[in-house]
Amino acid sequence: MPPRSHSPQAPDFIEAVDAAIAQFLDSRVEIAERIGAMPLLEQARFATAGGKRLRAAFCWWGYVAAAPVADAAALTRAAASLELLQASLLVHDDIIDNSDTRRGAPSAHRAFQARLGGDRAESYGIASAILLGDVLFDWSIAMLESSGLPSEALDRARGIVAEMRSEVLLGQYLDVAAGFDATDATTLEAQQEQAATVLEYKTARYTVARPVQLGATLAGGSPELIAMLGRYGSLVGQAFQLRDDILGVFGDPELIGKPAGDDLREGKRTTLVLQALGLSNEADRTALRAILGTPTDDAAVDRARRIITDSGALEIVEDQIEALLYRATVELDSVALPPEAKTALTRLAKRAATRER
């Protein structure tokens, strides 16, 4: 079903993406039944449900920036394929991070585990979730290929999608390795540089720049437009990640679907945390380091929040988000765009940077 409204915030765009995914998964019932793998398909429905469908929206509006939409249903399917990839990565992320929940529900490996029960349930859960992530990765490609967009459009787009997949996986590896101190970065400066690399590849390009460029590429947009959207996307994506860093420490558990101070518990060296470590006095730095990556109670979370705020890091990161958003709008002004695309990309950027509806 094509979206009935062109506003990226419109519930009917999200509904259209959800419907396209449901329809695609319906098309996999035959093979899953034939091979006796229906539990994998059932879990795929949960793993792909919910979410703000930001990547699909950026893809859609990247297309509109380049050309009028000729086949809304096909473009919706192509855009929605990014959400299958995202679901794949989240399923594997949750195994990697040993996360019990995702969007307030059990993570995939925990859901499989609960399905079996008993002694060996944890191994079954992890094994099944590894395969679920693999199959969602595979299906994201199948969904794009079978979207119904013209083959010339797909020919143009395959390279950028492949690039995006490599970038996010390699960026994710760097993020994991940094979390385990498995890199050569020993100084705080080197760690900040790494955090910037993770931010660029794992988040900025993957969440915004590549989806919006994919849309424009599918539409046959000019190299100038695609380059501008890359710069816009990198800026907005960085703002998105910085907001994520703030929410990971200060966010309301009800709203973000994760425990309070989850990033602290996981010991994530986010830009926010690294800034705070760099700006704090010796005592606060030692205290914050001690909290990172250890089981945290509410008092420790409160203490870490206070250190991060007192250091000035929170204010600096908020200012960075503002500056990134401003620069993104300057980029949008640098190329002639259809007014509706410009309006939508401006609003999407704000939404990504604030996470408000």
Added chain:
Amino acid sequence: MPPRSHSPQAPDFIEAVDAAIAQFLDSRVEIAERIGAMPLLEQARFATAGGKRLRAAFCWWGYVAAAPVADAAALTRAAASLELLQASLLVHDDIIDNSDTRRGAPSAHRAFQARLGGDRAESYGIASAILLGDVLFDWSIAMLESSGLPSEALDRARGIVAEMRSEVLLGQYLDVAAGFDATDATTLEAQQEQAATVLEYKTARYTVARPVQLGATLAGGSPELIAMLGRYGSLVGQAFQLRDDILGVFGDPELIGKPAGDDLREGKRTTLVLQALGLSNEADRTALRAILGTPTDDAAVDRARRIITDSGALEIVEDQIEALLYRATVELDSVALPPEAKTALTRLAKRAATRER
């Protein structure tokens, strides 16, 4: 480098495939360095090294069955892309099976673990290997797409490759679920039916039928040829898996690169084991059940081998392999083929069913 000889057993075909993979991975150095993920690339080289390159050989000879090879280097790259997919699946398999070794060397997650050392090394190893499997999966697609084969050939082939990927992942899920008794199959008969499904999708189609059909499809082969190669491939693939079942119980650890009786230790319900359970007397059946999936010493392995041999299951499975091979050669006779393709596909079938050089 194109293969200089057309014999599938020729070392220079294997060398050409190895060289194509090495060259492809070289082309990823730039992005891996840029994103700080070189350890992933280094491990990718180990994970893709070795192996008999059977899938690549079936793809090559499927092509030759349909048309003369126009661009040997491009076809070698396309065929070799199947080996990246295989490496991806093995890396994830080894996590799922908690295997310490692969082809006599540490499995990927153990290699990453050893690289870091210390308390958290096991989690780092698993996280990194999940991402390594993902990136190899991704690169198998990139390697096919960038093989240099004409775009019409790739357009024809994408569907069959996607089908193959889905089949092997769903078949792998069924195999895992059966191993954890996480299916509805309670009777021995139902378990045998499941084992047959796993055999067909996880092995027969993935190892032989789809690779050989992929080759013929890339070459623009007729529907009759592609259908015949599907039947041939399913038969040869079944023989391949039955040989694997035998080697998993009776194989020489030196030759197969896995501990003696590895399938028994893992409790795999292979066709061979299920046959033995069905044919044994009550006492032997109880003894064999008790050995399956528990830590086994050499005496237990010997006992299980004797039960399986005494039950007649070993002989039956050997006969099944013979019959499958015979039927595969009958299939090859049913369609006119270039003599060199017929010879090679006959020899490859024997090689798959015997695992001898």
